Amino acid sequence: MSELDYDTILKGIKPSKQEHEEVMKLSGDLVNVINDTASELGVEVEAALVGSVSKGTWLSGNADIDILMKFPLDTSTKLLKKYGLEIGHETIKKMEGAAEERYASHPYVTGYINDYYIDFVPCYDIKSYKELKSAVDRTLLHTKYIQANLTPKQEDEVVLLKKFMESVGTYGSEFKVGGFSGYLCELMILEYGSFKETIQNAALNWKYGHTIDLMNYQTGGNFKDPLVAVDPVDPNRNVAAALTLQKMSEFVVAAVNFHQEPNESYFKQKTHEMDEEILKELFNNRKTKTVLITFKPPNIPADAVYPQIKKTEHSIVRMVESEGFEVFGSASWTDEINEAVMLIEFEVWELPVLKKHLGPKIWIREHQKRFLDKYPDNAWIEEDRWVVGVPREYTQVLTLLSDLMSGKKSGYLQFGKHLKNRIMADHQILDVKNILDSQSNTSGFIKFLYEYLHPGDKIFR
Amino acid sequence: MSELDYDTILKGIKPSKQEHEEVMKLSGDLVNVINDTASELGVEVEAALVGSVSKGTWLSGNADIDILMKFPLDTSTKLLKKYGLEIGHETIKKMEGAAEERYASHPYVTGYINDYYIDFVPCYDIKSYKELKSAVDRTLLHTKYIQANLTPKQEDEVVLLKKFMESVGTYGSEFKVGGFSGYLCELMILEYGSFKETIQNAALNWKYGHTIDLMNYQTGGNFKDPLVAVDPVDPNRNVAAALTLQKMSEFVVAAVNFHQEPNESYFKQKTHEMDEEILKELFNNRKTKTVLITFKPPNIPADAVYPQIKKTEHSIVRMVESEGFEVFGSASWTDEINEAVMLIEFEVWELPVLKKHLGPKIWIREHQKRFLDKYPDNAWIEEDRWVVGVPREYTQVLTLLSDLMSGKKSGYLQFGKHLKNRIMADHQILDVKNILDSQSNTSGFIKFLYEYLHPGDKIFR
Numbered sequence: 001m002s003e004l005d006y007d008t009i010l011k012g013i014k015p016s017k018q019e020h021e022e023v024m025k026l027s028g029d030l031v032n033v034i035n036d037t038a039s040e041l042g043v044e045v046e047a048a049l050v051g052s053v054s055k056g057t058w059l060s061g062n063a064d065i066d067i068l069m070k071f072p073l074d075t076s077t078k079l080l081k082k083y084g085l086e087i088g089h090e091t092i093k094k095m096e097g098a099a100e101e102r103y104a105s106h107p108y109v110t111g112y113i114n115d116y117y118i119d120f121v122p123c124y125d126i127k128s129y130k131e132l133k134s135a136v137d138r139t140l141l142h143t144k145y146i147q148a149n150l151t152p153k154q155e156d157e158v159v160l161l162k163k164f165m166e167s168v169g170t171y172g173s174e175f176k177v178g179g180f181s182g183y184l185c186e187l188m189i190l191e192y193g194s195f196k197e198t199i200q201n202a203a204l205n206w207k208y209g210h211t212i213d214l215m216n217y218q219t220g221g222n223f224k225d226p227l228v229a230v231d232p233v234d235p236n237r238n239v240a241a242a243l244t245l246q247k248m249s250e251f252v253v254a255a256v257n258f259h260q261e262p263n264e265s266y267f268k269q270k271t272h273e274m275d276e277e278i279l280k281e282l283f284n285n286r287k288t289k290t291v292l293i294t295f296k297p298p299n300i301p302a303d304a305v306y307p308q309i310k311k312t313e314h315s316i317v318r319m320v321e322s323e324g325f326e327v328f329g330s331a332s333w334t335d336e337i338n339e340a341v342m343l344i345e346f347e348v349w350e351l352p353v354l355k356k357h358l359g360p361k362i363w364i365r366e367h368q369k370r371f372l373d374k375y376p377d378n379a380w381i382e383e384d385r386w387v388v389g390v391p392r393e394y395t396q397v398l399t400l401l402s403d404l405m406s407g408k409k410s411g412y413l414q415f416g417k418h419l420k421n422r423i424m425a426d427h428q429i430l431d432v433k434n435i436l437d438s439q440s441n442t443s444g445f446i447k448f449l450y451e452y453l454h455p456g457d458k459i460f461r
Numbered sequence: 462m463s464e465l466d467y468d469t470i471l472k473g474i475k476p477s478k479q480e481h482e483e484v485m486k487l488s489g490d491l492v493n494v495i496n497d498t499a500s501e502l503g504v505e506v507e508a509a510l511v512g513s514v515s516k517g518t519w520l521s522g523n524a525d526i527d528i529l530m531k532f533p534l535d536t537s538t539k540l541l542k543k544y545g546l547e548i549g550h551e552t553i554k555k556m557e558g559a560a561e562e563r564y565a566s567h568p569y570v571t572g573y574i575n576d577y578y579i580d581f582v583p584c585y586d587i588k589s590y591k592e593l594k595s596a597v598d599r600t601l602l603h604t605k606y607i608q609a610n611l612t613p614k615q616e617d618e619v620v621l622l623k624k625f626m627e628s629v630g631t632y633g634s635e636f637k638v639g640g641f642s643g644y645l646c647e648l649m650i651l652e653y654g655s656f657k658e659t660i661q662n663a664a665l666n667w668k669y670g671h672t673i674d675l676m677n678y679q680t681g682g683n684f685k686d687p688l689v690a691v692d693p694v695d696p697n698r699n700v701a702a703a704l705t706l707q708k709m710s711e712f713v714v715a716a717v718n719f720h721q722e723p724n725e726s727y728f729k730q731k732t733h734e735m736d737e738e739i740l741k742e743l744f745n746n747r748k749t750k751t752v753l754i755t756f757k758p759p760n761i762p763a764d765a766v767y768p769q770i771k772k773t774e775h776s777i778v779r780m781v782e783s784e785g786f787e788v789f790g791s792a793s794w795t796d797e798i799n800e801a802v803m804l805i806e807f808e809v810w811e812l813p814v815l816k817k818h819l820g821p822k823i824w825i826r827e828h829q830k831r832f833l834d835k836y837p838d839n840a841w842i843e844e845d846r847w848v849v850g851v852p853r854e855y856t857q858v859l860t861l862l863s864d865l866m867s868g869k870k871s872g873y874l875q876f877g878k879h880l881k882n883r884i885m886a887d888h889q890i891l892d893v894k895n896i897l898d899s900q901s902n903t904s905g906f907i908k909f910l911y912e913y914l915h916p917g918d919k920i921f922r
Contacts (some may be wrong), residue, residue: 204826206824207824208824208845226845245844245845246842246843246844246845248845249823249842249844249845250842252823252824253823253829253842256826256829285814286813286814286815287813287814287815287856288813288815324787324808326785326809328813328815328817329817347785347812347813348787348809348812351808351809352747352748352749352789352808353746353747353748354747354748354749354789356789356790362710362713362714363667363668363669363713365665365717368714368717378915378917379917380916380917381707381710381711381714381916381917381920382707383706383707383710384669384687384706384707384709384710395748454839455841455842456839456840456841456842459842
């Protein structure tokens, strides 16, 4: 690896002095307001800044301020929920922000204050994973561990790694991405010391099942995941459990590429000139048939929507392939509000009327009788098995898709739970070329199509 | 099984008194002429009538007269061949017939005399399989065994069984059919006693690997064939070795059908009104694409031609399927002289330009480098494997077939030995509809197409 000017790169991606001061000032104010509000209400609560802001590892412009409200362990869940929401709302009101309730382990309130989004999340004030009551509580331990172990120099290394991950498309543990969480990035820097060492290790040494175990708990063998990072604050948890094999592989290959030829462009989003005409030509040249099923996504949290769309997409692919239509590729996308899309690209989308149906072996006379009663015409023998030519239920994949989506042939399809009724009530099945003709597509949708057509694009520079 | 009038059926299929006398008279004359000719030449040879004529089990109009010329065991192979041909030719000359030389274990001569075909085959005069010098010698032992054990009543039972087999398409051990030999039919009658008992046993009791062992040699376990009939004159030979699983299954099912509903029609060839227009409509309705590869068969014995055509047909099917084209069915046919045909019916005959090509797993960094050097563009990752979209070599199956048959892409195809040069020099690749349009097809070819479209036809009445 030749040397890049990391200081210059960091200047572009680290929060400016002004942003840093602004965020820290706001965070400090919020902690004080919460503590004051709790006192006024006579509730024993202490606010704690957690997450990337508290650890100095956030990317410029990405400061999501997370504040935990720590309740004593003997607080009832009911009171924790009640006061958690009450203090959150009261704080946002005092800070003249806008509030919205959300749900993770408990209900909590998010505030939009001075152009920042702030989560106010109630938790129990635990000292060890053994006292854990909900997943949120663990965040407290993570923050303490990183604050105690990450050096200021290493904070910059985390920022470099996160930005690299973001550019190559592997950052974020939410289901939409299935990539590396911020905490996992921090543990990687603690394990290897620096961004460069992390890249070098991933590029040269990582294999399927690679294990990071900073506290030497030796519990890594309990996990079957592609990457194992034993949580320093909980030996029974794999921090990389949500990382898909796909994203781990993409990161390893991006690391190989970067290691061979380090380049500043790995810290920037790749952008492309892309419009409907270019996309249409690309799809045309493949001589495949690409069909889009579009519908309005259900109003549920993003982390629930993505797996449901994926599940539906995969079930459709299995279904149409079992009917004889060959799928070249598939993908799905949603803006989480108005549009959801499942894309299926076919190698074979028309089939002849006749289909071979295998029957019993001829030796089992009873089965043979039943088979021939059912198919009195046109049965024949291949080796020692009965075969019959039956009319194919669907000769056109578009008809099959239409019947699947409208429920005429729904018994076999596994819809995501919240998708079934919504798709059946309203959806469209369109050829990608017709959609591209309409010229009224959102940039997010255009980007989705571009990325489908260029799947390896982000990891090469 | 209700009772059929088997006497009446037999009247239609057994040789008439006149045919019987004519054949026996001719056979007797031939034996005498051979013995006289041998004496004149001073050669120690004795003629013996063998085969179905000698056993009284031939079907009316099907009398192939087989005469063995038995030489003493100490005769040299050279002299046996020399005198075998010499006596054969001389006998045919004396009988004013036409001669043609052929080849089985030894060269031999076939004569056409008084409208009958007669084989004059030299052999050694063996008393036991232990003295066996060539496959022909065994025929002598078979004939003796059947003559010694089959009763006159059972001769009729053999005739019924042979005719039944012929009508349902399972008679004949030559490669063209792969069915039951005459000798095997005779052994079945000896085993079960009568035609009816044979049908009943096949219908109700036969399984894969069923064994007939008239002499209780208990050597059946040595054979892996679908049906085992230990040769009464040679414990190390399975008389049913040439019977295919296909034909055994067809016979069993025909037996089941006949057993459920005995019917005189099982002793007659099924005939069908069939012409080009009807066939064209049948092919049209399937909405498949049926392609015929036609060529002139090589001038080699029929038993060599059929396996070579089958082998080539199967190799083509495997080849086109490996390129992504789905085959619904295939078959082949030849008149053994002028026409040979391989038929392939496609479910999918056109494919898009793009094809997925799987590369190495990403973990093997060395392989990855080689793969990416080879495919620098458009490679991507699926899970932890490299994938690349490459242009398909063939998007039209007709182009692929053309290149295969002309040798442009021959390395992969396994042609039958004598077919390769012949096909490459001259062949046609045509859609079945175009061939049917020509209206100049032979009845054998039309029958072949009919049977391809009605594969279970003969075993149901």
